[in-house]
Amino acid sequence: MVRRAGGPASRILYRVIELLHLTKRYGDTLAVDDLSFKVEPGHVTGFLGPNGAGKSTTMRLILGLDAPTSGRALVNGRRYASLTKPMREVGALLDAGAVHGGRSAYHHLLCLALTNDIGPARVAEVLELVGLSGVARKRxxxxxxxxxxxxxxxxxxxxxPGVLMFDEPVNGLDPDGVRWIRGLMRSLAAEGRTVLLSSHLMSEMALTAECIVIVGRGKLVAEATVAELTARYPSLEEAYLALTAESVQYGAAR
Structure with a gap:
């Protein structure tokens, strides 16, 4: 459970991520092509696609880090840029290395917390949750x-937040850490949160996700449950390889 200690269950808003004909061009490159799908609460949704499929670009568009060429990316029915205190509605991990190396873990989180009126007690709580309390003051x-x-x-x-997005969260983790991430993703979803998880590890996705969205060359290739895909193919990996066989490309946006 990751709710604040003593906080009511009603504190968390269980919402959705919704993409409506989302398109993004970078010059002559079409990174996201008329993409529409919805990520519902209550289960982990795996976000899959070959390199260059547009996964990371899509996640950046959802978080307002890039502007779409056309279409909309909505969280809780609104654009991310319109959220007053976005960290209270959406949490995201896109690049674990995008951290000021001179700051301690505690002060990095405290700086983020202060921008969204989050108190220092919550900083200590999440450091404990992820197993970093012992190194909280280290750079x-x-x-x-x-x-x-x-x-x-x-x-x-x-x-x-009620909505969470993770891009390759198990990178660099040992087997115990991978298992911990798997349990965390499931527990977040079990609380009724919306969880979007991007990864290239099919074995982990098969163990963690219930629903799958597959993209290729910026387009939606498939949207199904893991059970539906594994009923049609020998495994999730075989389903993925078959469905993306014509979508592998190099040198394009992620």
Whole structure:
């Protein structure tokens, strides 16, 4: 459970991510092509696609880090840029390395917290949750990749949001850490949150996700449950390879 200690269950708003004909061009490159799908609460949704499929671009568009060429990306029915205190509604881990190396883990999170009127008690709480309490005062520049991943997850959870997005969260983690991430994703979804998880690890996705969205060359290739895909194919990996066989490309947007 990741709710604030003593906080009511009604504190968390259970909402959706919705893409409506989302398109993004970078010059002559069409990174996202008329993409529409919805991520519902209550289960982990895996977001899959080959390199260059547009997954990371799509996640950046949802978070307002890039502007769409056309279409809309909505969280809780609104554009991310219109959210007054976004960390209280949406948490995200896109790049665990995007941290000021000279700051401690505690001060990194505290700076984020203050921008959204989140108190220092919550900083201590999420550091404990991700297993970084013992190194909270150490500089992030000395952290391993796995420790930075844990810090990025703490940042995503800081505002106790109902919507969460993770891009390759198990990078750099040892087997115990991978298992921990798997359990965390499931527990977040079990609380009724909306969880979007992007990963290339089919074995982990098969163990963690219930629903799958597959994109290729910026377009929607498939939207189904893991059960539906594995009923048609020998495994999730075989389903993925078959469905994306014509979508592999190189040198394009992620």
């Amino acid at each position: 992030v520049g000395g952290f391993s990749l796995g420790m930075k991943q844990r810090l990025g997850i703490a940042s995503a959870l800081l505002g106790d």
